[in-house]
């Protein structure tokens with residue numbers, strides 16, 4: 001027997017959940033199929049546990065930078081308590097709470113692994129081996145996420161390396177940890193484990209946080225080194241071996257061998273499309289699913305599949321590998337599926353309700369290192385590469401009164417990239433304690449294309465770190481004609 005729903009969503013991560021929710025709110029029936037835990041990577045092995053591991057160290061260092069408070073904070077972190085608090089945020093890897101939310105939202109849930117058997121058709125193999133045949137009346141959305149990429153380093157796969165999953169769910173802390181990679185996962189996990197007292201070595205092929213402005217990666221590299229982390233730029237392992245003694249030995253290009261108790265691979269992500277039966281619907285397994293701005297999957301000819309029935313949201317479409325941006329796609333996707341299915345108007349012009357326009361140039365991201373890096377929009381080099389005529393404005397956040405009260409000797413840097421032709425902000429990067437809470441102000445300025453002349457009227461409160469906005473505008477200079 002084949003069971004039918006208007007919409008079937010494969011993958012009940014944060015993104016798939018939201019696609020189904022919006023479609024149900026739009027009047028459709030929706031089924032979520034999930035092979036592991038409802039809530040996906042973000043809830044159990046990524047955003048939430050990683051931030052829970054980072055926050056205690058951040059709180060401690062914040063207090064240590066305020067005279068009067070620092071005298072009260074003299075001990076080491078209670079690592080056992082940190083891990084216990086992390087367990088709370090992952091609900092001990094139990095998804096009952098999220099399952100209750102799904103049911104409350106009027107979404108059906110089926111546990112099992114889904115594969116395509118044909119157009120709008122799926123087969124799901126449940127945990128006990130039972131097989132369910134499914135058919136979607138209107139659409140299927142693939143929200144299967146991504147998984148860790150294991151670089152082709154001899155011996156690595158056999159050395160039982162950690163991926164982000166093991167690093168975020170560990171129940172004890174290794175004495176020595178080698179991290180291969182230099183992106184967000186590497187920088188955040190180096191920060192967390194260094195704060196637990198682990199001896200950390202980072203092997204980064206290129207500079208840290210290379211997609212950010214240079215000063216961001218440089219500040220994080222400096223602070224990791226001050227925390228005792230051995231950050232090696234331009235390095236990787238040429239071979240890895242775990243001995244019978246359990247020790248991992250990583251060989252570098254010059255023959256140096258670094259010993260550690262664990263090795264974390266943080267070298268990027270791969271799409272979870274290898275076992276989806278994509279070959280049965282004319283697509284290629286193991287590839288990211290490219291989409292248009294309404295999240296319709298594009299075939300090899302660059303056009304939506306015939307019948308416009310297949311969508312992809314979240315990591316698997318490789319537009320932006322971030323939870324909040326995937327959820328933004330999910331709102332557009334669930335809504336447009338409902339609109340197309342019920343004949344309601346589709347708003348697919350840029351910035352319309354049914355498109356993920358912001359994915360292209362207005363993506364906010366926070367890297368929760370010490371200091372955190374908060375950026376949105378285009379970096380100076382990305383803006384230049386895209387052909388904009390820009391002016392780059394820099395300011396030391398420590399000069400802002402609110403920052404100096406916030407933290408003794410506050411060190412931070414802000415950069416605003418201005419489109420000189422339209423006099424609007426293209427990108428902003430803040431680096432410094434607690435700057436993450438400034439980020440939405442920058443996102444609003446960029447998405448709203450607020451003219452600089454008008455931004456002068458958005459007065460930041462005194463004395464807050466937000467006054468950096470005023471300083472950036474003053475540094476840019478004011479136009480006499482306005």
Ligand SMILES: Cc1cc2nc3c(=O)[nH]c(=O)nc-3n(C[C@H](O)[C@H](O)[C@H](O)COP(=O)(O)OP(=O)(O)OC[C@H]3O[C@@H](n4cnc5c(N)ncnc54)[C@H](O)[C@@H]3O)c2cc1C
Nearest residue numbers: 011013015035040041046047114144145314315321322323
């Ligand atoms: C360590 C780490 C920290 C991160 N921190 C942040 C952060 O602070 N902020 C942020 O915005 N982003 C962060 N990210 C990125 C974020 O985790 C991802 O962007 C997000 O989880 C993607 O969600 P998703 O729903 O697309 O995929 P997932 O959360 O991976 O969900 C996909 C789901 O699909 C299921 N599935 C896969 N294949 C099938 C199948 N065939 N049948 C049935 N079910 C299937 C999987 O079991 C899974 O539950 C972090 C990532 C990592 C690795």
Ligand SMILES: NC(=O)c1ccc[n+]([C@@H]2O[C@H](COP(=O)([O-])OP(=O)(O)OC[C@H]3O[C@@H](n4cnc5c(N)ncnc54)[C@H](O)[C@@H]3O)[C@@H](O)[C@H]2O)c1
Nearest residue numbers: 151181182183184185203204205236266267268321366367
């Ligand atoms: N706070 C957050 O928002 C957050 C936190 C963690 C992850 N994420 C998301 O998860 C995704 C994955 O993060 P990631 O850090 O795994 O990938 P990434 O693509 O951000 O970084 C991978 C890094 O590893 C380096 N690298 C690759 N192969 C290497 C090798 N063999 N040896 C040494 N270095 C090597 C690359 O040069 C690069 O710097 C990112 O897109 C990120 O946006 C977000």
